Amino acid sequence: MKRLSQDRMPIYDALQRFKQMRVVPFDVPGHKHGRGNPELTEFLGEKCVSVDVNSMKPLDNLVHPVSVIKEAEELAAEAFHAAHAFFMVNGTTSAVQAMVLSACKKGDKIIMPRNVHRSVINALVLCGAEPVYVNPDVNIDLGISLGMSLKQVEKAITENPDAVAVFVNNPTYYGVCSDLRSIVKLAHAHGMLVLVDEAHGTHFYFGKNMPITAMDAEADMAAVSMHKSGGSLTQSSLLLIGSAMNEGYVRQIINLTQTTSGSYLLLSSLDISRRNLALRGEEIFEHVSELAQYARDEINAIGGFYAFSKEIINGDSVFDFDVTKLSIHTLDVGLAGVEVYDILRDEYDIQIEFGDIGNILAYISLGDRKRDIERLVGALSEIRRLYQRDKAGMLTQEYISPQVVTTPQYAFYAEKESLPLDETEGRVCSEFVMCYPPGIPILAPGERVTKDILRYIKYAKEKGCSLTGPEDIEIKRLNVLKGV
C-alpha cells in the first residue's frame, strides 16, 4: 500500500484556502464569520469564528465525504492502522453507539463488562440488544474494577453462542488493559465481532512501549477519544473499523444520529491533532509517561497515598497498564477520592479528572508542565498533613455486581412509577444512576435496587459526588417498574 504523507492536513488546508477566497456567505451559520455576533467574536476570536462554516463543495460534507474530509479520514486510518476512520463530532459517545448499533439488532446478545460507560447501555436502550454481563474482576485493596478475564469471556461465549459481539473497555479509566489479543482471537473463533471502547487509549497508537491497540489486536471497531489524550477539541472523536466491517453500512448507522452540520472547528482539530500525533506522538508520550512516573514516585514518597502502576498487572484481568494514567488510591489517608478531588479544587485551585470512592485520577497529557506536577504533588502532601484521619467506616469498593432483571430497553420504556429513594429497595430501576465523571452506572435500566446500592448512592451523595442519570435531578426519587 502506498504510504500517505502524515504531514498533510486536508481539512486545515481547505479552510485556509476558503479564508483566502473571501467568500460572501449567504448560507448558515447566521453569525456570518462572526460579524453578526460581536460578543462571541470578541470572546472566541475572529480566527476561530471565521472558520465556523457550513459544509460546501470545497470543504466536503461529513455526511457523505468525497474530497477533503475523505482524505483526512484516510490519513487518520493510516495513522491508526485501521481499514477506515470516521471523524465523529458528537463525542466518543456517538462513536460507541455507532459501534453497538452497527453490530447489534433488536434481540441480539452482546457480551460486555458491566463497568462500561453509560453510552454503551444507552445504545442498548436505542436498539433493543440484550447485554450479557461479564462481571469484571475486582482489586479488593484498591476497590476498583479491573479488565475482563479471558476465562470469564470464554464462559460467557460458551453459555451464549448466539451472541453477536464482545464489547471491551480498553483501557479502563484507571488505565487497566485486558488481554485484547486473546479476547479477539476467542471471539472471532466463535464468529463474534469485537468492539473496543478505547476512549482513554488514543496515545496507545503513537507512544512507544504502550499496551496493544484495538486495531493492532485486530478488533473490528474501536471508539477513540481524540479529545482526551490526543489533544483535539472537546467532542471530537474517531471511530475506527477493521477490514471485516462494511464501511458504507457503518456510515449509514452513524448518520442515523449524527448531526448534518458537522462543525469544522471539531473536524479541523481532528485533522491537525492526527498530524501532530503522527509526526511527534512518540516523543510527546515519552514525555507524558515520564511526567506521570515522576508524579507517581513523588506521590508515593509522601506516604498515605498510593499511585499505582504496572505492579498491579496479573497476567489476566490486568494484562497491561497504561503508565500515563496517574491513578491514586486515597483511602489510607482517611479520605474518599471525591473528597480529595473537592479539596484540590476548592482549596488549591487544582482540577483533576475525577474522584470516586477510594481513588482519584489526575489526567496527565501533552499539555502538562513539570511545575504543574509539582503543584499537584505539593497539594497532596499538604492534604495529607492537614486532613489525614482514621479510615474507619469508609466504603472501599467501587463496583457492585448488578442483579439484572430485564433488558435496558424494556425497562426504560416500560410503565414506571416514581418513588422516594428509600422505598425503592427490591424494585427494578428504569433509569440510570451514576457518578459523573467517570460515568459508569451504579444502576442501569432493568437492574434491581439493592440495599448495597442504596447505601452506595447515599454515601456518594454525602461525600460530594456529582450523581447524574435519574429524571429527578436531586436524586431523592427513582423511577422503578410498575408492578414488578
Next chain:
Amino acid sequence: MELWFTERHTPYVKFSINVDRQLYCGQSDFQRIDVFDSKEFGRILTLDGYIMLTEKDEFIYHEMITHVPMAVHPCVRRVLVIGGGDGGAVRELVKYNTIEHIDLIEIDELVVKVCKKYLPQTACRLDDPRVHIHYEDGLKYTRRHENEYDLILVDSTDPFGPGEDLFTKEFYGNCYKALKEDGIMVNQHESPFYENDAEAMQRAHKRIAQSFPISRVYQAHIPTYASGHWLFGFASKKYHPIRDFNSAAWNVLCIPTKYYNTKLHVGAFALPTYVEDILKAVE
C-alpha cells in the same frame, strides 16, 4: 541615539528607563535574562522583560525583606531563601553572625551565573561558606523539609510565569511545615495599587492567612516596581512583628543599612486604609 527599556505596568501604563548599553542577553530553560546599564539606575536585571532589580534601588527591597524578620526572631540560625538568585537577600543575611546556615533555592542556574558576572553589588556574598545554593524548584524543595528553618525568605518573581508556584497555598503550607515551631516566613507580596497586582496580592494574603496563625503585611517604597508601592508578607508561627520586635537588641548589632531602621520597622506595618480593606476582606 536614544535607547529605552520599557516595561508595561498595566496595559495602559508604561515605565521607561534610558539605557546606556545592553550588557547581557540570554535565554535559560525558564526565562529570558537581560542586563542593561543605565545612567539613572546603574545596572538593571530583567527577567522576561520585567525589572527584578536596579543597582540604585535594590537596597530597599533586600533590606526590607531581610532585616524586618531578623529584628523580630530572637535567634535565627538556619535560613532558607527561595528565589533570590541575584544574591541581594543573602548579602544582607550574612551580616548576622548568629546565622550558621543559608540554603538558597534558585530554579534558574543561569540567573546566578549572570548576576555573579554582571551584578557583583548583589551577588558579592554568594560565596560565603554559610551559603549553599541548590538549583531546583522551590515548591519541591520545601515539600521535603520539616521543622528545619528559623526563617524562610520568599524572594520570588511575579505570580505570572516561573514564580507562579511560589504564590500557591500548597507552597505556603510546605513552608509552614519546613519552619521550626517559632519560625517566620517573609515573602515578596506584590503591590496593592494596580488592579491585577492587587488581586494577586489579595490572593496571596488569603492563602498565607489560612496557613499561618500570624499573618501581617508591611510596605516599602521601591521606585522601579509597578506604582512604587510594594508590600511584604510577614507570616509567623509564634512571633508578632511589632509586639515581639526588640529594637534595642537589633541596634546593638550595629548592622549597616541605608533604608531599614527600627523606627521604620514599626511604621512599615501601618498601611493605607485601602490596603487594609483589601487585606481584611480575605482575613
